[in-house]
Amino acid sequence: MIDRNLARGLFLAAIALAFGLGALRYPIGDFSRAGAGLFPLMVSGLLLLIAVATVVRSRLVRNGPPFGFNPVNIALLLSSLCAFALVSRVLNMTAGIVALVFISGFAGTAGYSIVRNLKVSVGLFLVALAFQKLLGLSLNLY
Numbered sequence: 001m002i003d004r005n006l007a008r009g010l011f012l013a014a015i016a017l018a019f020g021l022g023a024l025r026y027p028i029g030d031f032s033r034a035g036a037g038l039f040p041l042m043v044s045g046l047l048l049l050i051a052v053a054t055v056v057r058s059r060l061v062r063n064g065p066p067f068g069f070n071p072v073n074i075a076l077l078l079s080s081l082c083a084f085a086l087v088s089r090v091l092n093m094t095a096g097i098v099a100l101v102f103i104s105g106f107a108g109t110a111g112y113s114i115v116r117n118l119k120v121s122v123g124l125f126l127v128a129l130a131f132q133k134l135l136g137l138s139l140n141l142y
Contacts, residue, residue, distance in 0.1 A: 003064035009054030018049055020044035062090045073107040080104035092140045 026058055029035030058064055080103035088096030101121045105112055125141070132139045 001023060002067050003058060005054055005058035005061070005064045007067050009051045009058055012025050012047055012051035012054060016044045016048035020048065076107040077104055080107075088140070092142060093123055094141050097121055097128065099122075 023037040023040035026037030027035035028037045080100045083103055084096040084100035087099045098121045101117050105117045128141055130138055132136045
């Protein structure tokens with residue numbers, strides 16, 4: 001019987017392998033002169049390590065939570081991603097981040113909290129701002 005932790009680990013491993021193998025099609029370079037494939041390869045490698053740890057943990061801890069499938073939560077998360085893309089295109093990325101967080105918050109199990117959603121939105125905005133200022137990415141934040 002498959003539990004939630006095993007399913008999570010296998011899914012993360014599949015995502016990591018898909019992006020890692022896709023990154024190999026681009027030049028990797030080295031750390032002093034990174035190619036286009038270096039960053040996605042590094043991130044997918046870290047994700048694969050997390051996936052392996054999750055799978056190992058799921059085998060060591062018995063009676064893990066059962067695997068469940070909730071189509072309402074999946075629909076909420078997909079709609080929050082669509083709202084992020086649409087609002088970011090029409091208004092700006094900051095409003096898109098807020099829409100993403102507040103819509104996806106309905107899928108949570110800890111209860112809906114406006115204060116928590118505001119904190120997460122501010123955190124994601126600060127990460128996007130750091131990407132814009134420090135990495136020079138062209139993000140429409142304002």
